[in-house]
Amino acid sequence: MNQTENKEVVNSLEEATSLKISETAVYTTSASSDVKLQLTNANIAFSDFKQPLETEASIFVNSTRLHQTFVGIGAALTDASAETFYKLSKDQQDLFMEAYYSIDKGIGYSLARTIIHSCDFSSASYTYIEEGDTKLKTFSIEHDKQFRIPFTKLAIAAAGGELTMFASPWSPPAFMKTNNNMLQGGKLKPEFYQPWANYYAKFIKAYEKEGIPIWGLSIQNEPMAKQIWESCIYTAEEERDFLKNYLGPTLEKEGLGDKNIIVWDHNRDLLFERANVILSDPEANKYVWGTGFHWYEDWKDGSPMYKNVAAVDDAYPDKKLIFTEGCNEKYELSRIKDPKLAERYGKAMIHDFNNGTVAWTDWNILLDQTGGPNHVGNLCFAPVHGNTQTGELTFTNSYYYIGHFSKFIRPGAKRLSTGTTANHLSATSFLNKDGSIVVVALNDSDNEINYMLSLNTKTTNLNMPAHSIQTIVIN
Numbered sequence: 239m240n241q242t243e244n245k246e247v248v249n250s251l252e253e254a255t256s257l258k259i260s261e262t263a264v265y266t267t268s269a270s271s272d273v274k275l276q277l278t279n280a281n282i283a284f285s286d287f288k289q290p291l292e293t294e295a296s297i298f299v300n301s302t303r304l305h306q307t308f309v310g311i312g313a314a315l316t317d318a319s320a321e322t323f324y325k326l327s328k329d330q331q332d333l334f335m336e337a338y339y340s341i342d343k344g345i346g347y348s349l350a351r352t353i354i355h356s357c358d359f360s361s362a363s364y365t366y367i368e369e370g371d372t373k374l375k376t377f378s379i380e381h382d383k384q385f386r387i388p389f390t391k392l393a394i395a396a397a398g399g400e401l402t403m404f405a406s407p408w409s410p411p412a413f414m415k416t417n418n419n420m421l422q423g424g425k426l427k428p429e430f431y432q433p434w435a436n437y438y439a440k441f442i443k444a445y446e447k448e449g450i451p452i453w454g455l456s457i458q459n460e461p462m463a464k465q466i467w468e469s470c471i472y473t474a475e476e477e478r479d480f481l482k483n484y485l486g487p488t489l490e491k492e493g494l495g496d497k498n499i500i501v502w503d504h505n506r507d508l509l510f511e512r513a514n515v516i517l518s519d520p521e522a523n524k525y526v527w528g529t530g531f532h533w534y535e536d537w538k539d540g541s542p543m544y545k546n547v548a549a550v551d552d553a554y555p556d557k558k559l560i561f562t563e564g565c566n567e568k569y570e571l572s573r574i575k576d577p578k579l580a581e582r583y584g585k586a587m588i589h590d591f592n593n594g595t596v597a598w599t600d601w602n603i604l605l606d607q608t609g610g611p612n613h614v615g616n617l618c619f620a621p622v623h624g625n626t627q628t629g630e631l632t633f634t635n636s637y638y639y640i641g642h643f644s645k646f647i648r649p650g651a652k653r654l655s656t657g658t659t660a661n662h663l664s665a666t667s668f669l670n671k672d673g674s675i676v677v678v679a680l681n682d683s684d685n686e687i688n689y690m691l692s693l694n695t696k697t698t699n700l701n702m703p704a705h706s707i708q709t710i711v712i713n
Contacts, residue, residue, distance in 0.1 A: 259284060259696070261713045265646075267638040269577035269705040274638045275345075275645070282710070284696040295660035296690040297679060299667045303655035306551075306558075308668060309596045310402050311587075311644035312349030313338075313603035313621075314563065318359035320389035322606045327629035331392075334622065334631060338603065339396035341648075345641030347401075348649050350393060351562065351599050352386070352450075354407035354441050356420070357459070358467030358616045359602055363420050365411045366441070372413075372433055379444045387448055394450065402597075402649075404454040405441065406503060406562070408468035410434050415470065421614075423464030423471050431480055435488040442494055454498030456530050456562060457481060462504055467614045474515035477501060478522045486525030498527035503562050505535035506543040513550045517557060528558030528596070533586055534567075544589040551594030558596045561586070565601035566619040566636070569609025577682075577705040579619060580635035584680040584707050587643050588666045591653060600640060607632075642709045646676045663687055663702075677710040 264279035290296035323331060337344040355365045368376040379387070394401045409420040414434055417424030426434055442452045457480065461472040472480065481501065489495055502512040513529045516522050529550055536542050551559055564586060566579045573579065587598055600621060607625045609617030621637035624630070651668040654675070658665050662683035668676050681687045681702040688701050691710065702708055 263711045265709045268703045269635045282698045284698045287695045288697040295663050297665045298657050298692045300655040305653040306596050308651040310349035310649050311598045312347040313600035314351040315390050316359040318611050319602050319604040320385035322624045325626040326624050330631050335396035345645045349402045352405045357408040370413050377440045402453045406456040406459045408459045409470045420468045423469050431484045435484040439492040456500040456503040460504045474512045478516045482522040500530040503530040505532045506546045507535035509546040510549045517554050530560045530562035533564040547593040559594050561598040563601050569617040580639040581682045584639045588664045591666045642707050646709050675712040679708045
């Protein structure tokens, strides 16, 4: 953050803490009704602070305690998303772009992830070179020009001409790997560390030549997972050494030293271990912008390991934390209205932000009516599904739940200290650069909750339906 932005935040803080509230608004989404991102209260009456009883649910926001600076919220623009998009009717394509990227009429996405050649959410495996081309002389992104690149350009335009974009690879070309296969794990052969580092640089330059700026990149998607789709295994030491000896120096040599490098890009369970190995090495650390993580560790016992996000933030406060991927797995049409799907997003975003995360990235921004296309049958949910037979869109509860954050918390905002007094009531809050305070609250219980919201020395009383999410905007 530069000096001008710092002054803006300080000025906004002074205005916010003075609590000269001019206008308020409460927006609500109920997972079990038609209320979706709806203005449900336009005039909250605050009174002097009231101490809640132990039996009362409450949220307390301390706007004098500022934390990390918010970067953005968005999703991955995969091959599957792009292919599905171009099977929609033109009016639905326009609606899709407006719904995701317009701040006024949509939910204001400001962040995006793209893939370096294929992943499972591609119609087939492919790379940008001919097999065996160690010199990368045949490198070409022609494949992406059919769907993914024009789709990405439309997204950038819909976002007002600027979209913070990072890229991730799922696997090097088969000949560079120990198993001679892009699928089923395997490792990058040491003799191909340099050609593979060169590959990232070529990708970035090729995409930027097409008018798609690349803000950053992760080294490897899920480097500890042997998957039936594109995957590649790195130990923490191997990822560290590839970064400090090859990828970092190569990007600098190619004039790309300003690109933000993200390490790990896998689940929260090993997040702290991986960050320690890489970030405790000064030569590797100097190339790292931050640590990325996913949410799939809950397969073990159903419990997300948010504590590891906080542990990394505490140990390496000079580095950033970014949620790089999450989705609801195993697509079933019968579950599309299940509140738990949307609540997984709401809970994760609140806890991840409260533990120091600066940016949050959903997985596929769009999938078809089957939860694909996916070339190995790994079908999943997306916040929006497009029916390629009817050409129409379906907006799920997850879309609206994410929107309660992305529409109102804008890049450059500062997180505020927030606490709650009830297990079924969770919340986070941010101070935007314009001086507005945004509180996002989630009720994941079967009952409505009457709760108190206190902001410094002022208190108001609010109500949330069962299985709902609210955004309270205070100007």
